[in-house]
Amino acid sequence: MTGGTVLELGEAGVGGVAVLSGGAVVATLHLSPWRTSATAVVAGRDWVYGARRRELTGRLAAEPAGTARLRAWPTSWWRSRWAVALDGTVLEVQHAAKGPGARRFLSGGRIVAASGRTGGRPALPTLHAADGVPLDHQVFLLWVGMVLDRRSGSSADGGGGEFGDDGGGDGGGGGD
Numbered sequence: 001m002t003g004g005t006v007l008e009l010g011e012a013g014v015g016g017v018a019v020l021s022g023g024a025v026v027a028t029l030h031l032s033p034w035r036t037s038a039t040a041v042v043a044g045r046d047w048v049y050g051a052r053r054r055e056l057t058g059r060l061a062a063e064p065a066g067t068a069r070l071r072a073w074p075t076s077w078w079r080s081r082w083a084v085a086l087d088g089t090v091l092e093v094q095h096a097a098k099g100p101g102a103r104r105f106l107s108g109g110r111i112v113a114a115s116g117r118t119g120g121r122p123a124l125p126t127l128h129a130a131d132g133v134p135l136d137h138q139v140f141l142l143w144v145g146m147v148l149d150r151r152s153g154s155s156a157d158g159g160g161g162e163f164g165d166d167g168g169g170d171g172g173g174g175g176d
Contacts (some may be wrong), residue, residue: 004133029143041136055068060062080095091112
């Protein structure tokens with residue numbers, strides 16, 4: 001994929017984890033270390049990410065609980081296949097051959113985004129998105145990749161963790 005935007009996770013700080021593009025902070029993630037949930041501030045908009053009924057969801061914080069603009073769900077548990085819906089546009093998630101954390105997000109066979117890792121220590125998550133993919137969607141895809149990495153035990157810190165209903169909090173819902 002040529003062109004587009006590259007996001008990379010910065011180091012954690014007091015205000016959360018910075019999401020960088022070209023060295024500039026474009027969003028901030030506040031990750032929960034014990035649950036599959038997070039909040040994000042993207043271009044001044046507050047988002048709520050979570051897990052509910054085997055789905056990962058995202059909604060604007062101002063929207064009612066139980067709604068979801070952004071969703072990810074497994075299409076095959078046995079083969080670790082997933083799909084993502086971004087405001088109604090459905091993407092297929094495929095593993096890329098590059099190694100842990102490497103995924104491609106496709107729409108109609110065309111790569112819309114690809115995730116990976118930085119070369120440093122620790123290796124931090126990255127996302128390369130095609131032109132036209134809204135920043136809100138890019139940050140959600142970056143977070144989804146992080147959750148799937150944690151689930152598979154391939155996160156940078158080596159920690160595993162099971163994905164599922166986090167048992168509390170809102171999590172954003174599962175509606176269309």
